[in-house]
Amino acid sequence: MGPQISVLKFAVVDIETTGGFPSQHGITEIAIVLHDGEQIEGVYETLINPHQPIPPFIANMTGISNQMVAAAPSFDKVAANIFNLLENRVFVAHNVNFDYSFVHYHLQIAGYQLEVPKLCTIRLSRKAFPGHKKYGLGHLCRTLDIQIENRHRAGGDAKATAQILDLVIQNNGKTLISELIKRH
Numbered sequence: 001m002g003p004q005i006s007v008l009k010f011a012v013v014d015i016e017t018t019g020g021f022p023s024q025h026g027i028t029e030i031a032i033v034l035h036d037g038e039q040i041e042g043v044y045e046t047l048i049n050p051h052q053p054i055p056p057f058i059a060n061m062t063g064i065s066n067q068m069v070a071a072a073p074s075f076d077k078v079a080a081n082i083f084n085l086l087e088n089r090v091f092v093a094h095n096v097n098f099d100y101s102f103v104h105y106h107l108q109i110a111g112y113q114l115e116v117p118k119l120c121t122i123r124l125s126r127k128a129f130p131g132h133k134k135y136g137l138g139h140l141c142r143t144l145d146i147q148i149e150n151r152h153r154a155g156g157d158a159k160a161t162a163q164i165l166d167l168v169i170q171n172n173g174k175t176l177i178s179e180l181i182k183r184h
Contacts, residue, residue, distance in 0.1 A: 008181075010035040010119070011089040012165060013099050014158035016062045018050050020098075022105035026050025027075055028064050030103070031154035032085050033162040035092075037169065040162060044085055045155045047072035062152045079110035086114055090181060094137045094161045096120035117181045121164050127176055128168045140164065 012033040019025035027048050034041040047064065049072040059065050082103070093099035096118045107114045122135050132143055137157060141148050146163045150156030168177065 008037055008177075009041075009089045010037065010092050010165060011086045011116075012092045012158050012162040013086070013103065014093060014154045014161060015099050015102055016058075016064055016152070016154050017102055018052055018054050018058060022102045025102075026052050027102055027106055028054060028062070028069050029154040030078075030082065031158035032082070033158045034085065034089070035162055035165060043155070043159070044081070045158075046078055048078065049074050064153070075106045076110040079107055079112055083107055083112040083114060086116060088116070090117045090119050092119045092121060092161065092165055094121045094157070094164070119165075119177065119181055121161050124168055124173070124177065124180055125164060127180070128171065128173050137161065 012035055014031050015027050016029040017025050017027050028050050029045075029047050031043065031045040033043050047069050049069045051074065054064060054066050054069070086103070091100055091103075091114075097120070100118050104114050125132075125135050125140055129140075129144070132140065134140070137160060138148065138151065140146075141160050141164070144164065144167060146160055146167075148156050148160040
């Protein structure tokens with residue numbers, strides 16, 4: 001028998017980075033939306049100084065500049081807080097393996113071992129809302145009539161992802177969520 005959703009708590013995460021590989025790139029922003037399976041409990045959001053230049057194409061897409069992160073804390077300064085927010089929750093993200101790989105790697109470097117179940121809202125959405133042509137966050141939110149504020153910023157994308165999770169839960173998706181978590 002898989003985990004029971006009634007006892008599951010979720011951490012909906014979105015990050016912005018300097019590139020695609022955790023061992024070579026840094027996190028520039030993280031947002032965590034805490035969800036108790038029924039409603040949002042809280043939101044954590046911070047810029048992070050990656051201690052490496054943000055490539056211009058990423059800065060253009062996210063709007064996060066080197067100047068914005070210059071005074072932001074390093075990941076190791078916020079790692080304890082991030083770990084405490086994620087511990088004992090299901091790590092939820094749109095394309096979860098990307099976000100989880102970065103957060104897991106950078107927490108490990110800071111001395112924290114994160115071992116939590118993962119839930120991908122792309123995979124979840126394909127099962128809960130079949131028939132859409134695309135399941136990227138922007139396309140899915142337009143189709144489901146979810147407004148994304150601050151697209152390509154961690155806070156806006158995490159809040160939109162939390163709304164997708166909410167829709168699935170409200171549409172009798174508890175069994176589906178439990179099955180997808182069990183398979184990970």
